[in-house]
Amino acid sequence: MKKLLTAALAMAMALSLVACGGSASSAPAASAPASSTSASSAAASAEESLVEKIKAKGKLVVGTEAQYAPFEFKDEKAQFAGCDIWLAQQIADELGVKLEVTDMAFDGIIPAVKSGQVDIGIAAFTVTPERAEEIDFSNVYQRDEQMLIVQKGKEDTYTTKESLAGQKIGAQKGTVQSLLIKSALPDSELFELAKYPALALEVANGNIAGLVVDGAVGEGLISTNDKIAVASFKFDPAEANFGKAAVMAKGSDDLAEVVNKVIDKVVADGSFETAYNDAVALSKTLGI
CATH class of the missing domain: 3.40.190.10 (Periplasmic binding protein-like II)
Known part of the structure; x- marks a missing residue:
C-alpha cells in the first residue's frame, strides 16, 4: 500500500510539473498579438501622409533665401516679404496651419527639402530637368x-x-x-x-x-x-x-495636390500678379 501510495503521489507531481511547464511555455505566445499590434501601429505611423504630418504639427515650414526681391526679402521690420512669401501664406491657409519661414542659402534649400528639414521650398525656383531628378516641382506660377x-x-x-x-x-x-x-x-x-x-x-x-x-x-x-x-x-x-515653381520631396503627392490647387487659383484669378506688383513696389521703397 505504501508503495502504491508513493507511486500515485509521484505521478500526481509529474502531472503538476507538466501542467506548469505548458503554462509557462504558452506565455510568450499570448504576448505575440501585442507585439504584432505594435508593429502594425508603427507601420501605420510611417505611412502617415505629409499633409497629415503638417496638420498634426500645426505649421508649414517653408525654406527660402530672403535676398531675392521681389520674390523673397525682408521688410523694414525685418519680417519676411515678397510674392513667394505671400504664396507660401496662401498654401498654409489652405492647409489650415501657421506659416514658418526658414531663411537659408539658396543651394541648401533642395537638400533641406529632401531631408525633411523643411516641408517645401519656395524661392523662385526655375524648373529644370536636373532638379526634377532630385525633387518634385509644383505647377509653374510665373515665367x-x-x-x-x-x-x-x-x-x-x-x-x-x-x-x-x-x-x-x-x-x-x-x-x-x-x-x-x-x-x-x-x-x-x-x-x-x-x-x-x-x-x-x-x-x-x-x-x-x-x-x-x-x-x-x-x-x-x-x-x-x-x-x-x-x-x-x-x-x-x-x-x-524659364518657369518658376515650388519644390517638394519626391513622392509628396498629397502636398503637391494642395500646392497646385492654390497655385492654379492665384494664377487664374490674378492675385499672384497683384502680390508680385505689390512686392516690386515695396522692394523699391526699401531700396532693395
Whole structure:
C-alpha cells in the first residue's frame, strides 16, 4: 500500500510539473498579438501622409533665401516679404496651419527639402530637368526672361555671345543662371557668389563683365544701383525663358495636390500678379 501510495503521489507531481511547464511555455505566445499590434501601429505611423504630418504639427515650414526681391526679402521690420512669401501664406491657409519661414542659402534649400528639414521650398525656383531628378516641382506660377546686367556705360559693349567670350559672367551659386551661362555662353568664365547684391557690386566695380539674373530681380538691382544697367545682349528665349515653381520631396503627392490647387487659383484669378506688383513696389521703397 505504501508503495502504491508513493507511486500515485509521484505521478500526481509529474502531472503538476507538466501542467506548469505548458503554462509557462504558452506565455510568450499570448504576448505575440501585442507585439504584432505594435508593429502594425508603427507601420501605420510611417505611412502617415505629409499633409497629415503638417496638420498634426500645426505649421508649414517653408525654406527660402530672403535676398531675392521681389520674390523673397525682408521688410523694414525685418519680417519676411515678397510674392513667394505671400504664396507660401496662401498654401498654409489652405492647409489650415501657421506659416514658418526658414531663411537659408539658396543651394541648401533642395537638400533641406529632401531631408525633411523643411516641408517645401519656395524661392523662385526655375524648373529644370536636373532638379526634377532630385525633387518634385509644383505647377509653374510665373515665367520670366533672363537679362545680362553690366557696368553703366557698357550697355552696348556686349551685344553677342562672341563679345562675351573670355569675360567673367556672374550668377548666384546653385541657380539656373549658372547653368545658363555654362550652356549658352560656353566661352565665358562663370563667376559665382552666394548673394546678388554682392554680384551687382562686382559688376559696378568692373571686377566682372556682367551678371545674369531674372528680369524682375535685375530691375530691382538696377533701381538701387546707378552704376549698373541692362546690356544690349539678349538671350534666345528658347534658352532662357524659364518657369518658376515650388519644390517638394519626391513622392509628396498629397502636398503637391494642395500646392497646385492654390497655385492654379492665384494664377487664374490674378492675385499672384497683384502680390508680385505689390512686392516690386515695396522692394523699391526699401531700396532693395
